[in-house]
Amino acid sequence: MGRVEDEWLWGWDLTPGIVSVWAVPDGRAFVWRRLPGTRALQRDDVRFRPWLLLASLGDLEHLGARLRPDSEGEAPGRVTWQELDGEGALRFVVRAADGSALAAAVLQGASRRLGRRIGRLRDLGPAAALELPPEEQYLVASGRTYFRELEFDDLRRMQIDLETTGLDPAHHRIFLIALRHPDGRVEILEARGDDDAAEAALVGALCDRVRAADPDVIENHNLHGFDLPFLARRAQALGVPLVLGRAGAPGLRRRPAARGARLPGDEADPMRRARYTVPGRELIDSMDAVRRYDFAARDLPGHGLKAVARHFGLADAAREQVAGARIWQTWTSDPERVRRYAAADVEEAAALARLLGGAAFGLARMAPRRYERLADAGSATGVLDPLLVRAYLRAGAALPAHAPGDGTSHSGAALHLFASGVAHRVVKADVASLYPSLMREYRIGPARDRLGVMLALVDRLVEQRLAAKARARAATPGSPERHADEALSAAMKIVVNSAYGYLGAVGLTRFADVHAANEVTRRGREVLALLCKELAGRGVTLLEADTDGVYFAVPDHFDESDERRVIAEVAALLPSRVQLEFDGRYAAMLSHEPKNYALKPHHGPLLLRGVAFRSSRAEPFGERFLRSALGELLRGDIAGVQRVYIETVTALRRRAVATADVTSRVRLTKTPAEYLAARANRRELAYEAAIQSGLSAWSVGDRIHVYRGSGGRACRLARDDDDGGDDDVSRDRRADPTRDYDVDYYVRLLRDTFAARLQRALTPETFAAVFADPEQPSLFASSLATARPILTVLLDPLREPPPDERGATAGDPSAPSF
């Protein structure tokens, strides 16, 4: 590929070491760089010429002779223009020494033309004007990007974590701040007292430490969602300045951000959200990296710091744990414990930010935006679009503006359930990056992208992703390097896949093209149908196919090489860029409903997928029953399923199940006042339980554990991990002597909710026999030793090829079984 395409992806100015950029509309840009070799920090104060794109020069005609073509050169007070080539609404670049004056001139002309006051360029609409933030104007025009010739570990990174008396900065205070310095040293700052002066001194100490350590990057988990807004509110309330930046006026500044925190005190527009920014440093929230990672990987138990750190093996086994709701209280009785807890938080945040931060770091070397913006950007409008804009301007080509669709609706992917019930010897095959591969194979790009930039970018990004995957495979399993390459690969996959989402986002993205998007999904359905048909023709039993992958069962005489051979044979029939891959093999699978199944690997624990098998509020006894019963079922031991069921029923009846195991964790979404107002009409278990337990005040969003007591009473169990008030704190650490739950209710729940998930795997007679009441044995009980799970074929891929249309084709569940 040529040099021009390289510039589209990477920019063209090779200035190394940029770690932060701050630009202001008057044409000054401050560029902080770490110099190659020494890594010493240097600030370059440079000038750039602010610019914006317009559909017409009409609104600037009032400038008269001060409006000149670029070719006549710059002069004080002069606005210059350049006309871009080709089709495209945004066809004039206008430039001036001062961006504010430039925008004001356009607004003045537009107000005069429209006969009403226009206050912001945005109000002219995206087809009339495009103005980027000053830093992005600078980066787009200069062709520079962050981090050239730097490694992630060359950054000076500091982590800060606040400990507060509660979640609401209007009522609660900061009492401790944990800092992890760039050299790895952890420092704990504490308020000396519980008054304004002590808290103000603590905030001041934080600013002193940050300025002294002078980090390029400040990180924490949920930094933008909690620490920064809390800090800003407290500093405002206390009247202390927040001098955290490297230059300019003190104070955090807000920037609008779709994924930021809701603005406090701005209930007028609940959609308005903000993040914080500061000159010279990048504010990075590791939760953004976690979300981005999990979007592709989908293997995290949650996105909280502790859960993620544990998942990645970053947490010390002896890590201090304190439930959020108990931190302030613990501080008053055992401060050393809170110090250890806060220190562990910054250590884990640092490790996590390093582990998953590679993706955004990599993006910042390509796209003309600040690192902190790329860390939280959406990939379509946040990464791809800036790359496209830069490429068009580099080529001197006019840019299309957002256009409404022509009414064509967007068609989706294929989803087929071929069989339900239990299958053995199950194989999963899938196409790597199906949609981008189809775009590349058939050269499907936006009709208005006449330079072919998107396809060139997708080609590049796919190649880079394959390289990252190869590096990950070559690295030691479980090593940080491997994790980093996997995260980078996952992020590139998101960006590459966003090319398809970008196509389909009619009216929202500049080059949207629903016809191209539909062509991609049509080709995708075609590929899936072809590979299903070809697999079925080779003697395997199809189970489920979804978008780009298929589960199937192979005959008893197949070994793994046969499985791989069949996949390779079918892969050879597909277009060259569409690569069908072996994705896994399993001893057995319960196919329940589309996207709902249980897999038994040859080694290791069961994998459960879909709402039917994973529900956050499922009672633990039911989850445990379901896991054990599925284990027995997938081993083919139906008598074993019955045994597990009888054990569970018996344990409930003997009250051998702990109360905690029949509770579900629920969120309280109404305020006490709201619930009390509606209570006469409808009583709800969770709130009744809260009230009955003596919890009279709770906050919306609090989670508590509730269960149904004998006689249908609503009961609450106070536990360490709930948010209930500070009452009855220690109840759960005592024994559980009462076990006053409603046995009949939980037996019914076991049968109707949990056992029902196994229905597809058994004949109606067997199901009735297995889940008969153990105290009233069924007539069929004796036959269970020889009973086998069943598989019901719903759709024959050879005789009735899947219809080429959107949505599930689940077939007729009452079809005959064998």
Place this chain on the structure above:
DNA sequence: TTGTCGCGGGG
């Protein structure tokens, strides 16, 4: 039951 909306997190 089915559609729509909002959340995920932090102390």
Place this chain on the structure above:
DNA sequence: GTGTACGCGACAA
């Protein structure tokens, strides 16, 4: 900046 493209629970209809 007003789009995440998910998965799930709460709530209204």
